[in-house]
Amino acid sequence: MWRELKPLGRAAESGGYRRYAWTAADTDCRAWFRAQAESRGLAYETDRNGNQWAWLGDPLAGDAVVTGSHLDSVPDGGAFDGPLGVVSAFAALDELRGRGARFGKPLALTNFGDEEGARFGLACVGSRLAAGQLTPDRAHALRDGDGVTLPQAMEAAGHDPSAIGADPERLARIGAFVELHVEQGRALDLSGDPVGIASAIWPHGRWRFDFHGEANHAGTTRLADRRDPMLSYAETVLAARREAELAGALATFGKVSVEPNGVNAIPSLVRGWLDSRAADQPALDTVVAGIERAARESADRAGIDLRVVRESFSPVVEFQHALRDELGRILGAPPVLGTGAGHDAGILSASVPTAMLFVRNPTGVSHSPAESATEDDCVAGILALADVLEGLACS
Ligand SMILES: [Zn+2]
Numbered sequence: 001m002w003r004e005l006k007p008l009g010r011a012a013e014s015g016g017y018r019r020y021a022w023t024a025a026d027t028d029c030r031a032w033f034r035a036q037a038e039s040r041g042l043a044y045e046t047d048r049n050g051n052q053w054a055w056l057g058d059p060l061a062g063d064a065v066v067t068g069s070h071l072d073s074v075p076d077g078g079a080f081d082g083p084l085g086v087v088s089a090f091a092a093l094d095e096l097r098g099r100g101a102r103f104g105k106p107l108a109l110t111n112f113g114d115e116e117g118a119r120f121g122l123a124c125v126g127s128r129l130a131a132g133q134l135t136p137d138r139a140h141a142l143r144d145g146d147g148v149t150l151p152q153a154m155e156a157a158g159h160d161p162s163a164i165g166a167d168p169e170r171l172a173r174i175g176a177f178v179e180l181h182v183e184q185g186r187a188l189d190l191s192g193d194p195v196g197i198a199s200a201i202w203p204h205g206r207w208r209f210d211f212h213g214e215a216n217h218a219g220t221t222r223l224a225d226r227r228d229p230m231l232s233y234a235e236t237v238l239a240a241r242r243e244a245e246l247a248g249a250l251a252t253f254g255k256v257s258v259e260p261n262g263v264n265a266i267p268s269l270v271r272g273w274l275d276s277r278a279a280d281q282p283a284l285d286t287v288v289a290g291i292e293r294a295a296r297e298s299a300d301r302a303g304i305d306l307r308v309v310r311e312s313f314s315p316v317v318e319f320q321h322a323l324r325d326e327l328g329r330i331l332g333a334p335p336v337l338g339t340g341a342g343h344d345a346g347i348l349s350a351s352v353p354t355a356m357l358f359v360r361n362p363t364g365v366s367h368s369p370a371e372s373a374t375e376d377d378c379v380a381g382i383l384a385l386a387d388v389l390e391g392l393a394c395s
Contacts, residue, residue: 016076057106068110078371132166239294
């Protein structure tokens with residue numbers, strides 16, 4: 001499976017993956033998923049929101065046990081974030097068939113569409129739509145960097161966008177959703193365990209800071225006469241680091257666009273995107289308010305117009321305690337850890353009992369071509385997932 005996935009959407013220059021939603025690379029990944037499903041005799045379907053499903057047993061029987069993750073990537077992402085959960089789902093099914101497991105409940109394997117939000121700026125679009133956390137109206141208004149709307153992109157990739165939206169009947173058939181994911185941190189490396197269970201997903205969000213100044217000639221405009229938005233932006237980046245350190249939280253400006261973006265031009269506009277996460281809501285509120293306050297003070301001093309827009313937000317997600325305890329019992333009490341990364345499991349947890357398994361990442365690096373997991377740990381993850389599926393679906 002890894003051999004087939006390896007070349008799909010891979011950028012030769014960086015060695016990273018560019019599997020953005022509804023692009024050719026994404027279509028290739030979807031074709032791979034479908035082929036894997038059909039080669040195992042599973043009933044394949046794509047739902048209204050473009051999420052892929054592979055069923056063993058009757059989808060309408062209810063109380064289904066579902067596992068999977070996503071195949072799309074961030075810009076120059078690693079091989080494991082997302083695909084590890086999908087590959088492990090198929091491999092765990094193979095393992096269970098090898099064990100001669102008899103399923104008492106329907107089992108489904110999934111690939112949720114557009115999890116990373118790399119193209120349209122909103123994460124977990126496929127699961128958000130299904131769970132009714134993203135309205136069709138808002139989804140229709142999403143645009144990529146080239147001005148292509150989400151429905152246009154879906155249509156171009158051969159998916160009918162006319163029926164996107166909440167899918168409560170489908171979610172009502174799920175008794176438990178378990179997502180396996182490569183850890184995006186070093187907790188398991190530090191504890192010396194190959195596999196762990198998620199406790200909660202930190203609240204997190206994305207904010208856009210627009211600093212409007214005045215474009216002018218870099219060679220002829222006196223420093224004192226400038227309204228340079230880059231300076232306020234730079235001070236805001238430093239403030240973000242400071243505020244995050246004070247609160248024990250995380251804050252990152254990882255994307256910036258500059259107009260007119262000329263070496264010899266003072267910018268007219270600097271637009272920076274803040275990603276911030278914290279263990280709880282008050283800490284996150286404190287960090288973001290502190291960053292915004294620092295940005296306003298700097299902008300006011302420099303005659304810059306500042307606009308701050310919250311583009312997305314996900315509140316804290318506590319995974320269902322009963323299911324988490326059940327996984328702990330099945331797996332012999334592995335470590336339980338929180339995470340600052342968002343996941344489809346977090347979105348779905350509002351609608352169905354969900355849990356997550358993490359596989360050790362020796363460096364903690366993620367969203368980068370350097371993301372890694374050892375083959376032994378990947379196998380440990382597959383066996384843990386197989387044990388969980390057996391415990392949930394075969395009892
Ligand atoms: Zn992921």
